[in-house]
Amino acid sequence: MTARLQKLQTHLKMASQSDIHLYTAGTPNGIKVTILLEELGLQYKTTNIDISKNTQKEDWFLEINPNGRIPAMTDKFTDGSTIRLFESGSILQYLVDRYDSEHKVSYPHGSKEYYEVNNWLHWQMGGLGPMQGQANHFTRYAPEKIPYGVSRYQNETRRLYRVLDTALAKSESGFLVGDRVTIADISSWGWVSSAKWAGVDIDEFPNLKTWLYKLLERPGFEKGRHNPTKHTAFEMAKLSEEELDAKAEGARNWVQAGMKADAKK
Structure with a gap:
């Protein structure tokens, strides 16, 4: 040799x-x-x-x-x-x-699909995550309900869900890119599973709802979502708004405390 x-x-x-x-x-x-x-x-x-x-x-x-x-x-x-x-x-x-050299959940570097996956990944990182995160904050964690903030970020989250719903309506495979699940799907799935926490009704988006539960059938999603703690988004989705607000009460205090600590640094 x-x-x-x-x-x-x-x-x-x-x-x-x-x-x-x-x-x-x-x-x-x-x-x-x-x-x-x-x-x-x-x-x-x-x-x-x-x-x-x-x-x-x-x-x-x-x-x-x-x-x-x-x-x-x-x-x-x-x-x-x-x-x-x-x-x-x-x-x-x-x-x-x-x-992922075998491209189980990806596409070869330089392919059109590779760049399309990147489109959706950056879309999620720059849009869906931050906007739904703000919807979460004003809906659940703000010390007082500010209608403008709640409406602004819930509506923007709905707009972004509609973008996903429209894309999935055109998909023959049921995935965002090509014929397989990719990080385009994985990056958005956890956010969409928590729609109710943000005050958004997933039933408004039938293609997105189908996609959400189709991916839940995959062993990787089922096992991965429960690490490091039990994923409770689907149980939360069954609760009333009053029950969800009660769940948020404890977290509201440490969120506010964390914001104050960050402001001092």
Whole structure:
């Protein structure tokens, strides 16, 4: 065996080895990563970050994600060193780029489908997540109900749901891109599953509702959504508005406390 071939084989072996450690919580952004990890069949360790206690603001966590948000991840890189990943979209891209060589949930780099997946990933990161997050805040966590804020962000979330619903109506496969589930679907699924928490009725969007429950049938989604904690969005969707507000009461206090702490830094 030539030295060049040995070097290549060593590189390939190192590239396939992982030491994935995910620091996360059971939020729409957090479960994106665990769902993808399960879909890829990868081994990984999970640390549950208690965001109600601001664990994500501790110095050790900030070394992994200086922005102090979940999810964050470390892995063994191809040269044996440690690589850090933060921002959920970045983590999803890293995982498929490095570990999905068979394109189970991705498309070859440079293909039209590859760029279409990127379109939807960036759309979710820049639109659906932030807008629905604000709908959550003004609907559930604000110390007082501000009708303008509630209406503004619920309506924008509905508009974005309509974009998804329209795209899925044109899909022959039932997925956002091509003939397979991808990170385009995975990135948005956790947000859509929590529609009721944002004050949005999923029944307004029949294609999106079909997509939501179709993906729930996949073992990777079912297992990944419950890591690191039980995913309760579908149970929450059965509650009345009064019951949901009561559920939000405890969280409202630590959300407000966290905002005050951030403002002082």
